[in-house]
Amino acid sequence: MRTAYRVETVRRAERELMARVPEGALMQRAAAGLAAACADLLGRVYGRRVVLLVGSGDNGGDALYAGARLARRGAGVTAVLLAPERTHAGGLAALRRAGGHTVAPAGAEAVVRRADLVLDGIVGIGGKGGLRPDAASLAAIVAEARAAVVAVDLPSGVDADTGEVHGSAIRADLTVTFGTHKPGLLVDPAREYAGSVRLVDIGLGGELPAEPELAALQHADVAALLPVPGGESDKYRRGVVGIAAGSARYPGAAVLAVAGALRGGAGAVRYVGPAGDAVVARFPETLVSDQGPRQAGRVQAWVVGPGAGEDAQTVAEVLAAEVPVLIDADGLRLADADAVRGRTAPTLMTPHAGEAAALLGVAREEVEGARLRSARELAARYRATVLLKGSTTLVADAGGAGVVRVNATGTAWLATAGSGDVLSGLAGSLLAAGLSALDAGSVGAYLHGLAGRFAADGAPVGAHDVAAAVAGAWRDVRR
Numbered sequence: 394m395r396t397a398y399r400v401e402t403v404r405r406a407e408r409e410l411m412a413r414v415p416e417g418a419l420m421q422r423a424a425a426g427l428a429a430a431c432a433d434l435l436g437r438v439y440g441r442r443v444v445l446l447v448g449s450g451d452n453g454g455d456a457l458y459a460g461a462r463l464a465r466r467g468a469g470v471t472a473v474l475l476a477p478e479r480t481h482a483g484g485l486a487a488l489r490r491a492g493g494h495t496v497a498p499a500g501a502e503a504v505v506r507r508a509d510l511v512l513d514g515i516v517g518i519g520g521k522g523g524l525r526p527d528a529a530s531l532a533a534i535v536a537e538a539r540a541a542v543v544a545v546d547l548p549s550g551v552d553a554d555t556g557e558v559h560g561s562a563i564r565a566d567l568t569v570t571f572g573t574h575k576p577g578l579l580v581d582p583a584r585e586y587a588g589s590v591r592l593v594d595i596g597l598g599g600e601l602p603a604e605p606e607l608a609a610l611q612h613a614d615v616a617a618l619l620p621v622p623g624g625e626s627d628k629y630r631r632g633v634v635g636i637a638a639g640s641a642r643y644p645g646a647a648v649l650a651v652a653g654a655l656r657g658g659a660g661a662v663r664y665v666g667p668a669g670d671a672v673v674a675r676f677p678e679t680l681v682s683d684q685g686p687r688q689a690g691r692v693q694a695w696v697v698g699p700g701a702g703e704d705a706q707t708v709a710e711v712l713a714a715e716v717p718v719l720i721d722a723d724g725l726r727l728a729d730a731d732a733v734r735g736r737t738a739p740t741l742m743t744p745h746a747g748e749a750a751a752l753l754g755v756a757r758e759e760v761e762g763a764r765l766r767s768a769r770e771l772a773a774r775y776r777a778t779v780l781l782k783g784s785t786t787l788v789a790d791a792g793g794a795g796v797v798r799v800n801a802t803g804t805a806w807l808a809t810a811g812s813g814d815v816l817s818g819l820a821g822s823l824l825a826a827g828l829s830a831l832d833a834g835s836v837g838a839y840l841h842g843l844a845g846r847f848a849a850d851g852a853p854v855g856a857h858d859v860a861a862a863v864a865g866a867w868r869d870v871r872r
């Protein structure tokens with residue numbers, strides 16, 4: 394599990410640790426890891442031109458000590474001091490001893506233009522709000538430079554706790570973060586500014602609490618959660634997933650949701666709705682009924698909504714069932730909020746940003762800019778588990794508090810019509826197989842993202858290709 398902690402938690406853990414180690418030791422660990430990452434990126438350090446952007450806090454201190462290490466290995470290092478009188482004194486002295494130079498912000502453009510590498514030490518976890526004007530000017534200069542950019546702890550200007558970006562921020566190729574990931578490094582839009590992320594161990598692990606703000610499943614976590622049949626299994630014990638989807642206008646949504654469901658671990662897929670012929674033509678193993686969900690027979694979890702059009706009756710019937718329900722697409726619009734809140738069995742809602750915005754009564758951009766807050770808010774309002782789709786998918790558990798799962802296995806090639814229908818079937822199948830809503834959503838997103846990557850492999854794909862690739866993703870996870 395990859396975890397991320399909020400700033401106040403990181404600060405507390407750092408205080409505990411600092412009380413037990415010699416003064417300055419943590420900053421030296423951070424700087425050593427930072428310098429090593431920079432050296433890896435540069436390939437050869439000797440003779441390279443390195444520019445440090447140095448703010449007034451310890452983030453600037455890290456940059457200065459790392460710069461001193463690079464200078465000792467033969468790099469030409471220049472520090473741009475944003476606030477000369479408040480610069481980290483020890484770091485500055487170390488840089489000077491190593492032969493590094495300093496310039497005022499007015500001199501930044503000239504040195505940054507010639508740099509091979511820029512270290513962004515403007516601000517780290519002490520950052521408040523968007524970058525101030527002098528720092529924002531530096532960010533604009535860096536954006537024009539050809540140099541590689543390494544962010545120290547966080548790209549300056551992004552919100553560490555939320556992943557929100559208010560105003561300008563540094564865009565890095567690599568972020569070297571200390572002790573633990575911060576939520577902003579895992580959630581868009583901030584995640585995009587971070588580039589690839591390297592975590593440097595400064596010994597903080599033992600001081601961090603059990604419950605992080607965010608958790609990202611890894612292969613081993615997913616492998617442990619996947620439902621795998623055993624000797625005593627039969628199709629009913631493995632779980633039957635009901636798919637109430639599709640309409641005369643959108644029969645394809647039913648086919649794609651079933652395609653996902655067949656790959657999700659349930660023992661049988663039952664389809665109810667007007668697209669039975671299309672479903673059976675493609676997937677003869679599907680149990681098809683043209684009666685409503687109430688008459689459908691045994692089902693351990695329902696998926697309702699993909700391509701449902703205006704069929705509010707079916708949505709209401711599914712919500713009345715006392716088994717886990719996944720609500721997607723049109724179902725989100727047609728579901729009665731009180732009926733969702735009043736359910737006793739788990740509910741998993743799977744909106745994309747536009748659907749989440751409609752449910753929250755805000756603009757789509759607002760959800761895209763504040764994904765973590767939006768997912769928690771929806772989960773609180775509906776008392777349902779919420780999977781917010783997009784470039785980083787988030788899953789907030791019912792009520793909105795607690796650890797939010799984040800998934801980044803996906804690829805932008807998944808932004809293709811019908812891929813969400815595949816995800817709904819897949820996650821619904823995992824629900825029927827007995828996973829909790831949080832696990833079904835996050836394992837579903839993980840496999841779906843990986844399947845998207847495998848199917849696309851750098852070229853456009855259709856949603857049915859993604860469904861077909863789920864088995865490969867499953868095998869890859871269990872390998």
Ligand SMILES: NC(=O)C1=CN([C@@H]2O[C@H](COP(=O)(O)OP(=O)(O)OC[C@H]3O[C@@H](n4cnc5c(N)ncnc54)[C@H](O)[C@@H]3O)[C@@H](O)[C@H]2O)[C@@H](O)CC1
Pocket residue numbers: 407411419420421423448449450451452453455515516517518519520521522523524525528545546547571595
């Ligand atoms: N505390 C520790 O044990 C460790 C801290 N480390 C480093 O220390 C950093 C935190 O240091 P600080 O607490 O000094 O805080 P920062 O250096 O992150 O930022 C605080 C400084 O930035 C300025 N600032 C705040 N918001 C700004 C904005 N929007 N625009 C421009 N300037 C702004 C403030 O005036 C303040 O001087 C971490 O991110 C990490 O890089 C590491 O050395 C590892 C150990």
Ligand SMILES: Nc1ncnc2c1ncn2[C@@H]1O[C@H](COP(=O)(O)OP(=O)(O)O)[C@@H](O)[C@H]1O
Pocket residue numbers: 722745782783784785786803804805806807808809810811812813814815816841
């Ligand atoms: N930029 C992106 N990067 C990664 N995944 C994405 C991106 N855009 C969309 N996705 C994923 O693609 C799927 C699209 O689902 P959705 O928006 O419901 O499409 P549809 O309604 O056409 O099925 C979701 O799983 C979503 O997380």
Ligand SMILES: [K+]
Pocket residue numbers: 452513514515516517544545546547548549
């Ligand atoms: K920084």
